[in-house]
Amino acid sequence: MPSPRDILRLARPGDWTKNSFVLLAFVFWLANTNPPHTPEQVSAKLTAALVAFASFCLVASGFYSINDAIDAEKDRGHPVKCRRPVASGAISQRAAVVIGVILVSAAIAAAASVSKALAATVIAYALLQVAYNARLKRVAFIDVLTIATGFALRAGAGALAIEVQVSVWLLLCVFFLCMYLGFIKRMCDLVSAERAGSAWKSPAGYRGREEIQWLLGVSAVITTIAYLSYTMSDHTWKIFGARATGLALLTPLVLAAIHRFWRRANEGSSDSPLDALRSDPVVFATITIYGALLGVVLFVPAAKDMLERVFLQHYG
Numbered sequence: 001m002p003s004p005r006d007i008l009r010l011a012r013p014g015d016w017t018k019n020s021f022v023l024l025a026f027v028f029w030l031a032n033t034n035p036p037h038t039p040e041q042v043s044a045k046l047t048a049a050l051v052a053f054a055s056f057c058l059v060a061s062g063f064y065s066i067n068d069a070i071d072a073e074k075d076r077g078h079p080v081k082c083r084r085p086v087a088s089g090a091i092s093q094r095a096a097v098v099i100g101v102i103l104v105s106a107a108i109a110a111a112a113s114v115s116k117a118l119a120a121t122v123i124a125y126a127l128l129q130v131a132y133n134a135r136l137k138r139v140a141f142i143d144v145l146t147i148a149t150g151f152a153l154r155a156g157a158g159a160l161a162i163e164v165q166v167s168v169w170l171l172l173c174v175f176f177l178c179m180y181l182g183f184i185k186r187m188c189d190l191v192s193a194e195r196a197g198s199a200w201k202s203p204a205g206y207r208g209r210e211e212i213q214w215l216l217g218v219s220a221v222i223t224t225i226a227y228l229s230y231t232m233s234d235h236t237w238k239i240f241g242a243r244a245t246g247l248a249l250l251t252p253l254v255l256a257a258i259h260r261f262w263r264r265a266n267e268g269s270s271d272s273p274l275d276a277l278r279s280d281p282v283v284f285a286t287i288t289i290y291g292a293l294l295g296v297v298l299f300v301p302a303a304k305d306m307l308e309r310v311f312l313q314h315y316g
Helices: 004-010 014-032 039-070 092-114 117-136 142-161 168-195 210-233 235-241 242-249 251-267 273-279 283-300 299-311
Strands: none
Touching: 004 039, 004 092, 004 210, 004 299, 014 142, 039 092, 039 117, 039 142, 039 273, 092 117, 092 251, 117 142, 142 168, 142 299, 168 210, 168 251, 210 235, 210 273, 242 283, 242 299, 251 273, 251 283, 273 283, 283 299
């Protein structure tokens, strides 16, 4: 019988931070105060957003469990992944599959309590994970595109949960950022295996560091362009007015985070966002400062007034 500690390790709660993309639509809805929001609206939409977040945490943990069961033999040959509960023998492959199915079922039930649209999105995400595990994770480039699509589904689900229109800009920014982070993970896996002298190879068959470096460079550039294009678009200006300029001014912090994750990947450091926040002071400072300034730009009226006075305004 698996211990609660091993089951928790199998669920990887440290990776639940990735599901914060579900909450983006709520944050941007909250910042758009035209028309003003009532306390009842805020409470209802926050509850729906949190249930959506919990649903994706459950479904993600479910597939972590199933993936670990499928990949147990290969993981035993990796210097880091060999410590996972299934690969180490702490949880049997059969038990991991059962736990995974229970978690996925709970995720769909929770999403259905909010809306049929949210439940359908969670099911679509689950089917995408099935396709990923069945074949797509063994195809170079397509494996990461599949992962990025899953994160875009998270962002779209957040909008569906609170019943607002889905922004194509939000989906594009999330997609390209997560494509970059997907290649970061591939580099981390490769470098950590190389340094340990392991014979482990990428299931997708990437041809060494050079190929992944190229993909990282391309995806980093596209991510930055997508972010800048979003902040300077008529769409963003119509929603946030002068605050859109403030979003654009945060671009250097985006670049700093992109560079730091690239450096960590080339060192073979953990790609986990939570590990990076805990162990890397630059990542912690960059993300903390970005989050704080984002809050100021979106929610502090004095910041809007200053941006209107200082910068040439854009009227689309």
